Amino acid sequence: MIKQVAIDDTLPIAIGAGVLGTGGGGSTYLNRLRLNNELRQAGRPVPIIQADDVPDDALVCAVGGMGAPTVSNEKLQEGREILRAVRELEAHLRQKIYAIVIGEIGGGNALGPMITALQGGKPVVDGDGMGRAFPELDMDTFMIYGAAPAPFTLADAHGNVVIFERIGSAKQAEEFARSLTIEMGGSAGLVMPVMTGAQLKATIIRDTLSLAKRIGETVLDCRARNTEPAAAVAELCNGKVLFSGKIIDVERRTVQGFARGKLVISAFDRYDYQLEIDFQNENLIARSNGEVLCAVPDLITLVTLDEGEPIGTESLRYGLRVAVLALPAPKELKTAEALAVVGPRAFGYDVDFVPLPGDLL
């Protein structure tokens, strides 16, 4: 388990977070540049702690960026909006936040919390609430397993900060925050949920920051040895390479604050053998000839064939040569309670969740 994150660690973490991002969670490239810059200015690494290091009665908060990755790649953050949201929440609650929690380990949202932690002089907990990326904020283990959605805060690049003080449900929080995020220009900083150390320990998916780093190191190692990284990542994560081929069609729109669409990949040797993937910020379901090969919450990630570079849904384009990874989701996402929120039916697909063959989690 890692104890700190320094500049040398940000590349493997960014690659691993990209793999866990299943196409979403925002750009790791941008947030890695921002994090490196913050690390240089601070002159010290980010302290990483375990959930068990947090006192039961201390307060922690998860943080992340909200919005469509198509937007947040072009509409840059001001840089301190999430810290402002944390500070306003501390003032409102009249209690200090003990540590920063990664809301979503997938994509740039793995890196952003370390920036906030450095700015605020706080440690980051190794773990997160998704074990991947999900499009909606109610889709995390903290709230699935009982954390209250409110109070939470949303902040934008212009200095606006909104405190959602009483909110009836996590789904309601998602609807309100999504609507305000759109009004804020399509991306915003989110601080949610606020939990005690005891709640954190009961609900967090542990060690996912360490996992992201290990995935990235595996990819970098393959690159150094000139081997294709996809198989090595699949092996590390107990998953498989679902498909290899060329992207031959992408349909993508930014609607209701999400990047929605689908893509088609054709096998190199057999043009009629195709894989279709639907996404909503994240890749949700992979089908071939109508048969479901992998579905949310299991992870479907596209990486470039040669370099193993994860591809965000906002960067999909015709002609990319890709491998499609199918990785089993953490066990916390596969209970009946969790599947009701993050299973295929929660996204409107009329199929039951079926674990990947050989899934031991």
Next chain:
Amino acid sequence: MIKQVAIDDTLPIAIGAGVLGTGGGGSTYLNRLRLNNELRQAGRPVPIIQADDVPDDALVCAVGGMGAPTVSNEKLQEGREILRAVRELEAHLRQKIYAIVIGEIGGGNALGPMITALQGGKPVVDGDGMGRAFPELDMDTFMIYGAAPAPFTLADAHGNVVIFERIGSAKQAEEFARSLTIEMGGSAGLVMPVMTGAQLKATIIRDTLSLAKRIGETVLDCRARNTEPAAAVAELCNGKVLFSGKIIDVERRTVQGFARGKLVISAFDRYDYQLEIDFQNENLIARSNGEVLCAVPDLITLVTLDEGEPIGTESLRYGLRVAVLALPAPKELKTAEALAVVGPRAFGYDVDFVPLPGDLL
């Protein structure tokens, strides 16, 4: 000047607020029923104070309902949402609110604040920030003349309360609150702005609650004497009866949280002599043959010809026999600063504001 509001006062105030509402501000009928019920339960009248009775360093807040009147007529309030929003704001600011201020004297929003005041055991200040009704929350003299838009709160019938803690401008507040109001179902309770007594005294339009009551008494007096009330109201308010006729066309949609549209009234004796009125919740501009006869911020109000009953834009329909009143706006709305926010150009009309003939305000 009135000192209190009891059950006998609510009818004239509702009629007067309807006249000042220029078609908007929500239903006086519903809020009058709610206020009467609250007065009966409380067993005491609402104390009314003057702005000068508020200590300079005390805090007051304006309150009102936000949303399209087409919605709030059908989606009823839970009843205590605005009080909840006031209480949350007091807790957030760690300071009690000394008195409730009427955000908008037009329509049901004249009556709602008295319900909140009774529930919260606070007095209501005689006056408001609009002297009429306006469709957007940044259109009040408090913020036009310098009150900060934040913190403000929005609350819905389901118990959700949101505190907008830092907001860059009143216009930004309008955009955020509108978007969230739509997400809350199209109507919500608003507490905004929070001011000191000193700020209140410098910016409030005084005595408009008393004015509403006088207008209503004038209408009731005409009804008792079987004379048409429009001319008497026009005389009381230094305005005029712009037109009398029958509504022959109404075009109305509920879009982006507003009731928008236009209506055409035809003179009784000359079918080719018509008046056209555009509205956005409130009536904004009255034209005949392309000539502007009255424009915002001056008041354009339709009343039924016989009874002088004010007609909300949500209740317009073919065949109604109406008189159209044109009343001069309070002087606070006709400065250059105010016209930039509430003049015809602020609503997209390419005309300068021209005071009504004989306007002495």
